[in-house]
Amino acid sequence: MDAILLQILNGLDKGSAYALIALGLTLIFGTLGVVNFAHGALFMIGAFCAVTLQKLLNLSFVTLDETQKDFLGNPLKVETPFIEAWFGPEVGAMIIDWSVPLSILFAIPIMLLVGYVMERGLIKHFYKRPHADQILVTFGLAIVLQEIVKYFFGANPIQTPPPDVLSGSVDLGTMVGFDPNAIIYPIWRLVYFGFAVGIIGAVFSFLQFTTFGMVVRAGMADRETVGLLGINIDRRFTIMFGIAAGVAGLAGVMYGPLNPPNYHMGMDFLVLSFVVVVVGGMGSLPGAVLAGFLLGILESFASTTWATTTIPGINQIIIYLVAIIVLLTRPRGLMGRKGVMEE
Amino acid sequence: MAILRVKDVSKRFGGLKALTDVNLNIEENSVHAIIGPNGAGKSTLLNCLVGKLMPDTGSVLFNNNSVLGLEPFQINQMGISRVFQTPEIFGELTVMENMLIPIFAMRDGAFRMHAYETIAREREVVEQAEVMLEEMNMADKREMHAASLSRGDKRRLEIGMCLSQNPRLLLLDEPTAGMARADTNNTIDLLKQIKDERDITIAIIEHDMHVVFSLAERITVLAQGTPLVEDTPEKIRGHPKVREAYLGEAA
Amino acid sequence: MLGLNKKDTSLLIVVALLTLLAPFILNPFPEGSAMAQFNAGYPDLMQRFVIFGIFAIGFNILFGLTGYLSFGHAAFLGVGSYSAVWMFKLLSYNVIPAIALSVVVAGLFSLLIGFISLRRSGIYFSILTLAFAQMSFALAYSVLSNPKFNLTNGETGLQVYADDPQILQGANAPDLPHLFGLPMRATYTMDVGAWSFDFNAGYYLCAIIMMAVFYLSIRIFRSPFGMMLRAVKSNQQRMNYTGLNSKPYTLAAFVISGMYAGLAGGLMAAMDPLAGAERMQWTASGEVVLMTILGGTGTLIGPVLGAGFIKYFENIFSKINDNVLHSWFAFLPDGLEDAVVFVIHPFIGKGWHLTLGILFMLVVIYLPGGLVEGGQRLLKRFKRKKKDTDDAPSGKTEPAE
Numbered sequence: 001m002d003a004i005l006l007q008i009l010n011g012l013d014k015g016s017a018y019a020l021i022a023l024g025l026t027l028i029f030g031t032l033g034v035v036n037f038a039h040g041a042l043f044m045i046g047a048f049c050a051v052t053l054q055k056l057l058n059l060s061f062v063t064l065d066e067t068q069k070d071f072l073g074n075p076l077k078v079e080t081p082f083i084e085a086w087f088g089p090e091v092g093a094m095i096i097d098w099s100v101p102l103s104i105l106f107a108i109p110i111m112l113l114v115g116y117v118m119e120r121g122l123i124k125h126f127y128k129r130p131h132a133d134q135i136l137v138t139f140g141l142a143i144v145l146q147e148i149v150k151y152f153f154g155a156n157p158i159q160t161p162p163p164d165v166l167s168g169s170v171d172l173g174t175m176v177g178f179d180p181n182a183i184i185y186p187i188w189r190l191v192y193f194g195f196a197v198g199i200i201g202a203v204f205s206f207l208q209f210t211t212f213g214m215v216v217r218a219g220m221a222d223r224e225t226v227g228l229l230g231i232n233i234d235r236r237f238t239i240m241f242g243i244a245a246g247v248a249g250l251a252g253v254m255y256g257p258l259n260p261p262n263y264h265m266g267m268d269f270l271v272l273s274f275v276v277v278v279v280g281g282m283g284s285l286p287g288a289v290l291a292g293f294l295l296g297i298l299e300s301f302a303s304t305t306w307a308t309t310t311i312p313g314i315n316q317i318i319i320y321l322v323a324i325i326v327l328l329t330r331p332r333g334l335m336g337r338k339g340v341m342e343e
Numbered sequence: 344m345a346i347l348r349v350k351d352v353s354k355r356f357g358g359l360k361a362l363t364d365v366n367l368n369i370e371e372n373s374v375h376a377i378i379g380p381n382g383a384g385k386s387t388l389l390n391c392l393v394g395k396l397m398p399d400t401g402s403v404l405f406n407n408n409s410v411l412g413l414e415p416f417q418i419n420q421m422g423i424s425r426v427f428q429t430p431e432i433f434g435e436l437t438v439m440e441n442m443l444i445p446i447f448a449m450r451d452g453a454f455r456m457h458a459y460e461t462i463a464r465e466r467e468v469v470e471q472a473e474v475m476l477e478e479m480n481m482a483d484k485r486e487m488h489a490a491s492l493s494r495g496d497k498r499r500l501e502i503g504m505c506l507s508q509n510p511r512l513l514l515l516d517e518p519t520a521g522m523a524r525a526d527t528n529n530t531i532d533l534l535k536q537i538k539d540e541r542d543i544t545i546a547i548i549e550h551d552m553h554v555v556f557s558l559a560e561r562i563t564v565l566a567q568g569t570p571l572v573e574d575t576p577e578k579i580r581g582h583p584k585v586r587e588a589y590l591g592e593a594a
Numbered sequence: 595m596l597g598l599n600k601k602d603t604s605l606l607i608v609v610a611l612l613t614l615l616a617p618f619i620l621n622p623f624p625e626g627s628a629m630a631q632f633n634a635g636y637p638d639l640m641q642r643f644v645i646f647g648i649f650a651i652g653f654n655i656l657f658g659l660t661g662y663l664s665f666g667h668a669a670f671l672g673v674g675s676y677s678a679v680w681m682f683k684l685l686s687y688n689v690i691p692a693i694a695l696s697v698v699v700a701g702l703f704s705l706l707i708g709f710i711s712l713r714r715s716g717i718y719f720s721i722l723t724l725a726f727a728q729m730s731f732a733l734a735y736s737v738l739s740n741p742k743f744n745l746t747n748g749e750t751g752l753q754v755y756a757d758d759p760q761i762l763q764g765a766n767a768p769d770l771p772h773l774f775g776l777p778m779r780a781t782y783t784m785d786v787g788a789w790s791f792d793f794n795a796g797y798y799l800c801a802i803i804m805m806a807v808f809y810l811s812i813r814i815f816r817s818p819f820g821m822m823l824r825a826v827k828s829n830q831q832r833m834n835y836t837g838l839n840s841k842p843y844t845l846a847a848f849v850i851s852g853m854y855a856g857l858a859g860g861l862m863a864a865m866d867p868l869a870g871a872e873r874m875q876w877t878a879s880g881e882v883v884l885m886t887i888l889g890g891t892g893t894l895i896g897p898v899l900g901a902g903f904i905k906y907f908e909n910i911f912s913k914i915n916d917n918v919l920h921s922w923f924a925f926l927p928d929g930l931e932d933a934v935v936f937v938i939h940p941f942i943g944k945g946w947h948l949t950l951g952i953l954f955m956l957v958v959i960y961l962p963g964g965l966v967e968g969g970q971r972l973l974k975r976f977k978r979k980k981k982d983t984d985d986a987p988s989g990k991t992e993p994a995e
Contacts, residue, residue, distance in 0.1 A: 035717045132663045137958045143951030151940050274721045313736030320729035419837035433828040445836045453839040458819035
């Protein structure tokens with residue numbers, strides 16, 4: 001029982017990332033009718049927002065400390081981050097420690113801007129072109145974005161540690177009455193899961209309870225009808241694209257402490273997120289979220305020693321296998337609607 | 344003898360009854376028009392005949408063979424050709440190629456892997472296509488891309504493609520929708536010519552009364568998913584029920 | 595000739611001449627000169643030109659004709675490579691059975707994957723092929739490489755070991771891939787003055803095979819079958835209502851292109867008897883997409899051009915470094931020189947992929963017909979200009995064209 005619970009928990013962090021990326025993909029697909037192969041790159045850019053802020057916060061100036069000598073007898077060079085000089089050592093150190101959560105504030109405007117520029121500058125011109133062209137141009141864009149990040153940050157993963165207080169593990173098992181040490185769970189994974197749930201909740205309530213969201217949902221159901229109502233749907237769709245980019249970016253920001261960001265993380269997640277979208281049902285937001293978590297948890301079960309000794313490498317193919325089975329038995333995915341992308 | 348028998352066909356979409364107990368016989372070598380106000384179920388009925396939709400109940404017999412559950416290409420191979428509301432042609436291909444494809448489909452069936460032959464060597468097929476283009480007055484446009492044709496020419500081409508297969512039954516879905524008056528009259532003339540020269544049954548779904556009364560020998564009026572009356576054009580013209588159906592729509 | 599019309603025949607002849615004379619054409623700069631680094635006439639690179647040419651020609655039969663965008667074709671290439679190496683291990687180093695098996699296995703594999711993927715079209719199809727390719731990669735990388743059942747030898751890659759059976763390997767046969775005794779590595783170097791040209795057996799084998807399959811692709815393009823495939827792309831609805839079943843047509847195209855990919859994979863292994871899982875990754879599938887689009891989708895020669903273009907620049911562009919740049923721009927004033935080098939720097943060397951990505955986007959946006967369309971446009975403009983200058987002074991009659 002506790003082992004099962006542990007695997008479910010282990011699947012939550014990846015599942016959260018899948019769900020968030022798939023949610024954005026579905027939003028873009030459902031509203032704009034575009035398949036965005038650069039969506040993984042947005043996730044990656046989000047993660048590198050955190051890297052950038054961390055680097056900025058750690059910018060330092062060098063002073064000579066006469067009281068301490070290095071082994072040659074010269075005064076020791078001490079690097080002090082500007083932030084500590086400005087806010088005092090304690091507050092400064094705390095700001096640096098909390099750089100990943102702080103990056104959320106930093107990333108939101110950047111991601112919205114990136115999303116806006118992408119949609120107005122590029123995607124807009126591809127609404128009327130064949131899907132193959134949309135895939136191709138966003139695929140090209142993904143390569144370009146990835147290479148730009150690689151140019152500035154190099155090819156190696158960069159550590160983005162979580163704040164100290166959130167970096168340990170907690171014994172969740174004892175809280176619900178299991179034996180001690182049965183379920184030890186890293187705090188940051190809980191944070192990430194909670195964060196993901198929060199964002200998903202925010203997106204859904206936004207769509208459910210605001211007029212804007214209502215129009216967008218109507219637009220997802222039938223783009224032409226809403227156009228006839230004289231509502232400026234295109235502008236709203238631009239904003240929607242920005243939001244989707246923001247969701248992907250935030251998913252990336254907070255993912256850093258789980259897995260050090262590198263330039264190709266976006267592509268790695270993209271392929272799986274597509275599978276998630278297809279399993280969930282193209283154009284279905286709840287489907288995307290549900291499938292994201294389900295597949296994340298499934299992957300985690302397939303990674304247990306028991307599974308990998310029975311079928312070596314099963315953890316790496318399980319998602320694809322499930323996707324193929326789902327598509328063959330339920331071609332529209334778990335919650336896909338009839339008529340969406342049928343032709 | 345009726346070439347197409349529609350019996351007790353019903354179709355619902357969710358809570359909406361699109362068709363209710365439709366019975367309809369189309370006699371061989373006749374021109375049969377199906378008219379009705381918007382939303383009467385004309386298109387649904389047509390889609391049930393060609394394999395695009397599966398009716399919930401009832402049967403559709405073509406030449407005494409059921410067409411239900413068959414794919415569109417199988418129904419076409421039985422001898423039913425369909426002309427669409429907006430011309431469906433192969434836009435990126437040349438006019439000549441557009442004409443070749445249905446003739447190949449007729450000769451070789453639904454699939455044949457003729458990957459190593461050249462088209463030019465298939466003399467018979469090419470000749471048939473040329474004759475058909477000639478008949479449609481399009482021989483001079485044979486090398487043009489079909490997408491660059493005028494609306495009227497696209498319609499001619501589509502009808503020509505259907506005729507090249509010598510279908511027993513030609514289904515036309517509002518063939519003059521969105522056309523200018525001159526094009527409409529040309530299409531009427533073309534269809535009249537086809538009717539006179541060929542052994543063919545034509546079923547036409549139409550909104551435009553001018554077209555219907557110039558062509559049809561029998562007319563079925565559909566309203567709210569069920570046939571109201573079926574009769575000759577003369578009788579339909581003054582029929583009170585028909586007026587009611589159309590006036591009801593206008594109000 | 596050969597059942598082709600005049601235009602296609604001359605295209606085939608041009609391609610034949612270019613491939614046969616490639617060792618000369620690709621080595622225009624004398625050995626030891628500053629420009630020698632732009633020579634591409636060494637066997638390894640020339641082999642890659644034609645092998646990827648084959649891969650792209652096959653991909654174009656699917657994507658160019660039917661419009662179905664597969665993101666999983668590298669899987670078939672990988673399967674071809676594995677099959678070939680297994681033939682080396684079990685039978686002998688002779689390349690013929692190896693290549694034959696790689697085509698057959700890739701064909702069967704693509705039949706399976708195509709059958710499932712083609713149940714959906716459009717985006718679903720692309721994503722399904724992508725998923726299959728990634729799954730094949732994972733299978734090759736880990737699942738099918740365990741002590742109980744080692745088909746792929748995982749991370750190390752599949753290769754021939756001394757204790758492999760090689761039941762047909764003759765006593766005197768070369769201990770590396772060969773064609774009835776002629777080793778694929780055999781290279782004859784011809785020195786002409788300062789120039790040096792390499793004639794490699796493996797390259798010529800690949801080149802001849804490429805010409806054969808290029809010819810085959812012309813036949814397919816011009817056949818009724820090819821016309822049906824274009825009909826699939828143009829209007830499936832009309833096709834189905836014309837009595838044609840578009841599924842088997844698309845599946846046939848998928849399998850043919852899968853076999854082309856398998857052939858390319860087999861040849862790759864024949865040139866270098868090693869097969870690794872990374873060949874199957876979806877980025878590798880993306881590469882053939884890039885090649886085809888860049889060269890010109892749906893054109894005959896486009897994919898070959900695209901493959902050559904990308905492979906050339908991948909090798910040559912990535913060699914340019916800052917020192918080379920500085921030597922090029924040495925004529926500029928110092929400050930300006932540094933500035934120019936600074937600006938170009940991100941796009942060269944390791945940044946080659948950035949250049950490729952940008953180029954690719956530009957082509958998709960502005961030049962959907964790829965290099966072929968670009969060439970045609972240039973030619974047209976050039977012709978018009980020529981006509982203008984001809985007409986203006988003398989007003990003589992138009993040259994017969």
